[in-house]
Amino acid sequence: MKKSLCxxxxxxxxxxxxxxxxxxAEKYPDKPITFVVPLGTGGMTDITARLLAEKFKAELGQxxxxxxxxxxNGLIGVKYALGQPADGYTIIVSILTDNFASPxxxxxxxxxMKDLSLIGSYMPQERVLFTPPDKPYKTFQEFIDYAxxxxxxxxxxxxxxxxxxxxxxxxxxxxxxxMKYVMFKSGGEASTAILGSHVDSCETGTGTxxxxxxxxxxxxxxxxxxxxxxxxxxxxxxxxxxxYPFYTIVEYGMAVRSGTPEPIRKKLExxxxxxxxxxxxxxxxxxxxxxxxxxxxKALEILIQDTIKSVPExxxxxxxxxxx
Amino acid sequence: xxxxxxxxxxxGTILGTITGVLxxxxxxxxxxxxxxxxxxxxxTAAMILFAGIYYGAMYGGSTTSILLNIPGExxxxxxxxxxxxxxxxxxxxxxxxxxxxGSFIAGTISIMGLMIVALxxxxxxxxxxxxxxxxxxxxxxxxxxxLTGGSILQSLIVxxxxxxxxxxxxxxxxxxxxxxxGINELGQGIEFLPVAMGIFGIAxxxxxxxxxxxxxxxxxxxxxxxxxTRKEWKRSIPSMxxxxxxxxxxxxxxxxxxxxxxxxxxxxxxxLSKHPDEFGHGAIEGVAGPESANNAAVGGAYVPLFAxxxxxxxxxxxxxxxxxxxxxxxGPNLMKEKADLFWVVIASMYIGNFMLIILNLPLxxxxxxxxxxxxxxxxxxxxxxxxxxxxxxxxxxxDLLLLAxxxxxxxxxxxxxFQVAPxxxxxxxxPMIETSLRQALxxxxxxxxxxxxxxxxxxxxxxxxxxxxxxxxLKWTRRxxx
Amino acid sequence: xxxxxxxxxxxxxxxxxxxxxxxFLSALRLKMGTPRNMGPGFVPAMIGxxxxxxxxxxxxxxxxxxxxxxxxxxxxxxxxxxxxIAGILVCTAAYPLILETVKFITSTFLVxxxxxxxxxxxxxLFSFLFSLGMAVGCFFLxxxxxxxxxxxxxxxxxxxxxxx
Numbered sequence: 001m002k003k004s005l006c007x008x009x010x011x012x013x014x015x016x017x018x019x020x021x022x023x024x025a026e027k028y029p030d031k032p033i034t035f036v037v038p039l040g041t042g043g044m045t046d047i048t049a050r051l052l053a054e055k056f057k058a059e060l061g062q063x064x065x066x067x068x069x070x071x072x073n074g075l076i077g078v079k080y081a082l083g084q085p086a087d088g089y090t091i092i093v094s095i096l097t098d099n100f101a102s103p104x105x106x107x108x109x110x111x112x113m114k115d116l117s118l119i120g121s122y123m124p125q126e127r128v129l130f131t132p133p134d135k136p137y138k139t140f141q142e143f144i145d146y147a148x149x150x151x152x153x154x155x156x157x158x159x160x161x162x163x164x165x166x167x168x169x170x171x172x173x174x175x176x177x178x179m180k181y182v183m184f185k186s187g188g189e190a191s192t193a194i195l196g197s198h199v200d201s202c203e204t205g206t207g208t209x210x211x212x213x214x215x216x217x218x219x220x221x222x223x224x225x226x227x228x229x230x231x232x233x234x235x236x237x238x239x240x241x242x243x244y245p246f247y248t249i250v251e252y253g254m255a256v257r258s259g260t261p262e263p264i265r266k267k268l269e270x271x272x273x274x275x276x277x278x279x280x281x282x283x284x285x286x287x288x289x290x291x292x293x294x295x296x297x298k299a300l301e302i303l304i305q306d307t308i309k310s311v312p313e314x315x316x317x318x319x320x321x322x323x324x
Numbered sequence: 325x326x327x328x329x330x331x332x333x334x335x336g337t338i339l340g341t342i343t344g345v346l347x348x349x350x351x352x353x354x355x356x357x358x359x360x361x362x363x364x365x366x367x368t369a370a371m372i373l374f375a376g377i378y379y380g381a382m383y384g385g386s387t388t389s390i391l392l393n394i395p396g397e398x399x400x401x402x403x404x405x406x407x408x409x410x411x412x413x414x415x416x417x418x419x420x421x422x423x424x425x426g427s428f429i430a431g432t433i434s435i436m437g438l439m440i441v442a443l444x445x446x447x448x449x450x451x452x453x454x455x456x457x458x459x460x461x462x463x464x465x466x467x468x469x470x471l472t473g474g475s476i477l478q479s480l481i482v483x484x485x486x487x488x489x490x491x492x493x494x495x496x497x498x499x500x501x502x503x504x505x506g507i508n509e510l511g512q513g514i515e516f517l518p519v520a521m522g523i524f525g526i527a528x529x530x531x532x533x534x535x536x537x538x539x540x541x542x543x544x545x546x547x548x549x550x551x552x553t554r555k556e557w558k559r560s561i562p563s564m565x566x567x568x569x570x571x572x573x574x575x576x577x578x579x580x581x582x583x584x585x586x587x588x589x590x591x592x593x594x595x596l597s598k599h600p601d602e603f604g605h606g607a608i609e610g611v612a613g614p615e616s617a618n619n620a621a622v623g624g625a626y627v628p629l630f631a632x633x634x635x636x637x638x639x640x641x642x643x644x645x646x647x648x649x650x651x652x653x654x655g656p657n658l659m660k661e662k663a664d665l666f667w668v669v670i671a672s673m674y675i676g677n678f679m680l681i682i683l684n685l686p687l688x689x690x691x692x693x694x695x696x697x698x699x700x701x702x703x704x705x706x707x708x709x710x711x712x713x714x715x716x717x718x719x720x721x722x723d724l725l726l727l728a729x730x731x732x733x734x735x736x737x738x739x740x741x742f743q744v745a746p747x748x749x750x751x752x753x754x755p756m757i758e759t760s761l762r763q764a765l766x767x768x769x770x771x772x773x774x775x776x777x778x779x780x781x782x783x784x785x786x787x788x789x790x791x792x793x794x795x796x797x798l799k800w801t802r803r804x805x806x
Numbered sequence: 807x808x809x810x811x812x813x814x815x816x817x818x819x820x821x822x823x824x825x826x827x828x829x830f831l832s833a834l835r836l837k838m839g840t841p842r843n844m845g846p847g848f849v850p851a852m853i854g855x856x857x858x859x860x861x862x863x864x865x866x867x868x869x870x871x872x873x874x875x876x877x878x879x880x881x882x883x884x885x886x887x888x889x890x891i892a893g894i895l896v897c898t899a900a901y902p903l904i905l906e907t908v909k910f911i912t913s914t915f916l917v918x919x920x921x922x923x924x925x926x927x928x929x930x931l932f933s934f935l936f937s938l939g940m941a942v943g944c945f946f947l948x949x950x951x952x953x954x955x956x957x958x959x960x961x962x963x964x965x966x967x968x969x970x
Contacts, residue, residue, distance in 0.1 A: 031958075031963065031966075032955075032966075034955050040638065041352055041353075041356050041638055041641075041642065043641065044645075046356070046645070047359075047645035047646075047648070047649060050356070050359045050360055051360075051363070051649060053360065054360040054363055057360075063953070065953055065954070065955045066356070067718075067719055067955050068356075068717075068718065069718055069719065069720070070512055070718075071493075071494070071509070071511050071512025071513070072494050072511035072512060073494075073499075075511070076509060076511055076512055080719075102499075105499055106494070106499035107499070152769060155766070155767045162499070180766055180767060180769055181766065182454075182763050182766045182767050183496065183497050183763070184763070185496060185759070188634055188635055188636075188641065191634060192449070192450065192452070192453075192578060192634050193453055193454070195450050195634075196450035196451055196452065196453050198453025198454060198455075198767065199453075199767055207648075209633045209634045212633055213633070283651075284649055284650075284651065287648070287651040288648045288649070349952065353952075354952075357952055357953050477860060477863060477864055477867070478864070480856075480860050481822060481857070481860045481861055481864060484853055484856055484857045484860060485822075485825070485857070487853050488829050488850070488853050488854070488857060491833075491849065491850045491853065495846035497846075498837075498845065498846050500836060500837065500845075500846040502836060502846055502847075502850065503829075503832055503850075526894075526895075526898060529894060530891050530894060530895070533890045533891055533894060533925065534888075534890070534891055699925070700922065700925035700926065700927060701922070701936070703894070703921070703925065704918055704921035704922050704925070704937075704940075705940065707894060707897070707898060707917075707921060708914060708917065708918055708921075708940060708944065709944075710898075711898065711901050711914075711917070712914070712944055712948060712956075715905070715956075716948055716952065716954040716956075719955060721902040721903075721905065721906065722902075724898075724901055724902035724905070725899060725902050727898060728895055728898040728899035728902075729899075731895060731898060732895055735891070736818060736821075737818070739814055739818070740814060740815055740818040740819075741815075758849045761844070761849070762844045762849075765841070765842060765843070765844060766843070769842065770840070770841065770842025770843065772841070
């Protein structure tokens, strides 16, 4: 008699643990949610986050506030969000792959995957190397040949993604080239520089003014530094296809602090899936030249693990490069 | 033109003025918040709303500059210098009116300029690369140091302090941490807003509190005293036109153009004025010129946005983002394909400007009455609004501490007779100068000559040099004759 | 220059020089790079040098105008309300320290009330009610109307639901 009572109590005890988060998830959300965007207001991350916030509000029934916490390439915002309670009301919306990559470049302590519970991603972005149309090189191969014949002459700009610039450097290492590298503060600033021919070439992402200009034929695309295809430019090859060892992965996604109950995370994942596949959202993003695509938490994790593996290797490989 | 658009223009202007008056929020914040609302409107309505917000915020910022010596944003800092002095002398109404009218004239002129110039001069924006930005920054700095009268040495020191503060944070080009001492939040650098609110707002409160309480006049201010006198009009109208033209052209140039236009205008007005000693003590041209300039610069900043699709300030980036969310990508194509959108937006800017003046002139009376609130209630209100306003931007506790720290610093500097305006402006311009210099050197492979000897840069350097040396030469020749 | 002003000026001048020294020395610890390839420390070092030179000049200038020793007329008591000044600074600095612990409404109320008291109000009750009103009013304005995320706890949650 006592034994079965014990078993019954044990079962109740265990099921309470199992049932409690479910109950929390049922109640969730019952107060406003905050999207933390670790980059500046008005940027691509910010705009897409606000677009999603609006849809999330309809989907989850609670207002979604967007808070910008820029700085240190996104690390400040991420650290802030990780300091909030793990209750699912503080959600990081950012280029998660870059958040994991940049600490390596900045030589600070890398982000630990265990600290984050990934929700999923909604958009990849390709980084493309652009060049003005009046240059003597029109294809990537011509560009490389020119750089080889004119060491130290070509300048390469970057729209604020260190990883992409380092990938270009890795190509220079492989092909034994010497070029000059310049970092710009944003895709917008880089676009101005390349459109005004202040640099010979520049890498920046889809959706930026440079990209839009390229769609109108004002810029040439040399190569895609990512590993997928560039929207509207299906014939542009990517580095992987051309046989180079490194490429960038830029993935816009959402995450919460680890320790957030799984049912809540799952609810957010489902909401993200639904919202990112919403036809209105897709249409708006496509018109901007972006490619909406949903990846769930597990798939995003694979990308991030790829990042964590690839970036330190890239840095080591590039230590051999001469500064132009 | 639907009547709904008029409503949006009005709503935008009102909202913009409120956010301009309240510290912290600003046009960027207001636009960010409203972005989701605009998704439900059509593109034109959204643009009208944002234009209203932008102009409203510019005006709201000058209101607090004049009444309380607290700049609503960087472009209003210069207005504080003479505007506040005018308010202290009881001419607050005149200052506010001149600011409103000047902004209206400037807005109109710049919109006309936008229409004419958009297609033709837009390419000018592209000619500005790192070397040119460096030139703009350095020349702007020269104007800045000579901005307020008095000791050049003191201005220099304050400017350098501002630049030094601007270097705090993670170095953008290399990722190295500079002067952060392990405080994570300093990584993003010292932001303009907490410093400005501290040095102007809190310091001003401290300054007011230190003296005996001066009983503010309880008499109701008569309408005649609210408006500028005929003499004041006579002096300010030319300044308004000069400021507008100056501001528009500077606005075409990439970078923090509204800010730069204010001090170039102030400098110009001071040089051209028949009453140069009044500057710093309530010269009306010192309000009319810069206020017109910064509004005109806003119109000028729209040019690269529409013509090239490139935003040069965060607020423009917001506008760009909104357009893109509505499926419109600014660029030369937009002008050709959706020319009607362009004209509607222009019309909306006119309407916005018009609304602004209709709305704000009567409000001048209301605003002036704010000064009549007893100090011991007004001061805590200001402090609280500064605190909350600063917090509302980035939810950063460090920002709030900076507010207190710079309040103290601002108070102390003022006690020693230093002007604080250059510090803030240097804080904004300094990083731009450094970044551009380093970028330019990287591009040219370290060749400083190449950075300096470019057509646009040389013209800027020469122009600045002339602005400084010609008056000196004239003075010298006059002395020899005399 | 009278004694009092001189004292103020010289202290501030020294402080500025001290700041310049501190800044310059910290800048030296950063990588300098070369003029061709400027490191993070290059421009700060340049600024540091200029600061040192200019603050030194300033100090010299202030020092040369030191009062000759005779005490000038006692400057009229300016009723410097030092308590109020210090108090307001303390309140401003205290706000971020308590904000996240006791949340928005309480912090705003406390700081507002403290400042009103510092400025010698006539009516204690009025100050209390006014601070309370400010706190709640600002909460509504910023949180509901502007949609800003403010530190919220129990009180704020309640208020948020009113009219939600």
